[in-house]
Amino acid sequence: MSDIANRLAEVGASLPQGVTLVAVSKTHPVEAIEEAHAAGQRIFGESRPQELKEKYNTLPKDIEWHMIGHLQTNKIKYIAPFVALIQSVDSDRLTEAIEKEAEKCERVIDILLEIHVAREESKTGWDFEELKAYIDSGAFTRLSHIRVRGVMGIATNTDDEEVVRHDFDTLKECFNALRPHFGDSFDTLSMGMSEDYPLAVAAGSTMVRVGSYIFGARDYSKK
Numbered sequence: 464m465s466d467i468a469n470r471l472a473e474v475g476a477s478l479p480q481g482v483t484l485v486a487v488s489k490t491h492p493v494e495a496i497e498e499a500h501a502a503g504q505r506i507f508g509e510s511r512p513q514e515l516k517e518k519y520n521t522l523p524k525d526i527e528w529h530m531i532g533h534l535q536t537n538k539i540k541y542i543a544p545f546v547a548l549i550q551s552v553d554s555d556r557l558t559e560a561i562e563k564e565a566e567k568c569e570r571v572i573d574i575l576l577e578i579h580v581a582r583e584e585s586k587t588g589w590d591f592e593e594l595k596a597y598i599d600s601g602a603f604t605r606l607s608h609i610r611v612r613g614v615m616g617i618a619t620n621t622d623d624e625e626v627v628r629h630d631f632d633t634l635k636e637c638f639n640a641l642r643p644h645f646g647d648s649f650d651t652l653s654m655g656m657s658e659d660y661p662l663a664v665a666a667g668s669t670m671v672r673v674g675s676y677i678f679g680a681r682d683y684s685k686k
Contacts, residue, residue: 467495468502470677474660478671482664485529487656487674489514493521495678500526508550508672512541519545531615531672533587536560544568550615550653550672553577553587555597558606565608572608575615575653578637580630582619591637598644613651613669614638618659627659631666638667 474484487508488496496507500523509515510532519528519542527547534551542549543564552558552574565572579588589597603611614637618630631654638652655663657676664671 465498465502467498467677471499471502471504474673474677477661479664481669483651483670485531485653485670485672486677487531487672488518488678489532489674491674491678493518496522496526499677506547508674512538515546516541539564543570543572546572548573548575548612548651550575551577551587553579553589555602558597558602558609562606562608570608571610573610573612575613575651576611576641577615578634580616580618580633580637582621582626586617588616595640598641603645610648611645613649613653614641615653617656618654618663624662627662628666631655631659631663631668635667 471486478484483506485506485508486499486504488499489508489510496518505525506527506529508529508531509518512530512534515528515530528545530542530546530549531551533553534549534557536557539560549561549572552561558574561572561574576594577588578591578594579586614634616630616634618627621627634654635652642649651670652668653670653672654668655671657673660671660673
């Protein structure tokens, strides 16, 4: 087995039944994704729309692609025809822009609502009260080409596990509070990355996004 396959197997074995692994392949080459695919991984996360489109065009079509990074409205068009899940929906403007692109593609696109819980202001995401007001306005009942599947969030970047646990507990509370508005299809709580996914799973995560642990350090110089 390759190193990637070994690490995939290790992460998979550590996850309880019902928790989905998204292998975060952003900035990593096609060859690394092919190794993971050969090992049985089918769900991959990317953060740059053009890179995601290129990989979609190159790689096997049984891959389920997730957009996990901040998404600009003018970049939705690159991924709208095929993306399985947009995890990083962080504003009403983005929500409504996805609806328009999904309608053009004659698709219903699944999304997660990204909620800001971290102590760093640089992190993206809805303020929960603003999101709640948007939902209460009935906005989602008018958006027939998107389906809200759940909530996503990123914990504070800190070694203090109590802070991280608090962030994850807050996300779980947000998920529970919003679920009655969306029904049975609202089933996904995406939280936890390479450094903290065991804490996220303990807090109730149903989906973890693990990249550097599987693929190694990212090359942030790639554009």
